[in-house]
Amino acid sequence: MRRFEVAGAALKPKSNPVAFWRLGCKPITCMAFSPDGCRVAIGSEDGGLRIVDYLNEILEDVYLSYYAGITCCAWSDDGKYVVAGGKDDLITIWSLYDQQQQAVVARCQGHESWVRDIAFDPMGREEDTYRFMSVGDDGKLLVWDFSMAALHRPRRTMPNRVHLKGCLGVDDEPSEVVHPRMPSAAVPVLQPLVAVAIHDSAICSLQFSRDLLVTACRKGVIKVWKRPAAFELSAAFI
Numbered sequence: 454m455r456r457f458e459v460a461g462a463a464l465k466p467k468s469n470p471v472a473f474w475r476l477g478c479k480p481i482t483c484m485a486f487s488p489d490g491c492r493v494a495i496g497s498e499d500g501g502l503r504i505v506d507y508l509n510e511i512l513e514d515v516y517l518s519y520y521a522g523i524t525c526c527a528w529s530d531d532g533k534y535v536v537a538g539g540k541d542d543l544i545t546i547w548s549l550y551d552q553q554q555q556a557v558v559a560r561c562q563g564h565e566s567w568v569r570d571i572a573f574d575p576m577g578r579e580e581d582t583y584r585f586m587s588v589g590d591d592g593k594l595l596v597w598d599f600s601m602a603a604l605h606r607p608r609r610t611m612p613n614r615v616h617l618k619g620c621l622g623v624d625d626e627p628s629e630v631v632h633p634r635m636p637s638a639a640v641p642v643l644q645p646l647v648a649v650a651i652h653d654s655a656i657c658s659l660q661f662s663r664d665l666l667v668t669a670c671r672k673g674v675i676k677v678w679k680r681p682a683a684f685e686l687s688a689a690f691i
Contacts, residue, residue: 496523538568566590588656
């Protein structure tokens, strides 16, 4: 773990900003606080998803995308998982604090362009099954369900020390903080439960309420959808 350097002299409790974090040289693209507010996931153009202990200002982990920058991220409601989408057209599911599992739980394939927003469905969880939705530049809404028990094993197992060759995209080499990229053969692949085009341009935002789903696209169009029942998902967005 690494503690952040605070810029300048010691800050007074009432001064603003109260802290200054330098997380890299590339633009930061997204942030999401954990449900308990103690940690924050931060995505960057350098392909690193950084997990920060917000209260103690400690960089706990850096997880690397398959390739290219990360554009969006979200926590599960129990704080066990973080999902992140990016410019590799993929969504990656990370299990952060279970030492018995590798960090990358699965990669989700289904988008045909950059993933722009992602959110867990607050009403879609049952026991150990999680549901989240994603939108992207392909104008599609994708619905994903996953559970550890249902994930297929990868085609072949590889030790965690094996990582893809080439530039890591972050300032640090693999270490206790920076986790290596996992090759595609070592990670299970998840397919969407539902994939449907709902806008004729890139979708930039996805929001939930208890009864509604709201999407917005780059043409300035906002669509409000009634939340479908699970068995009606395929037809609900037609």
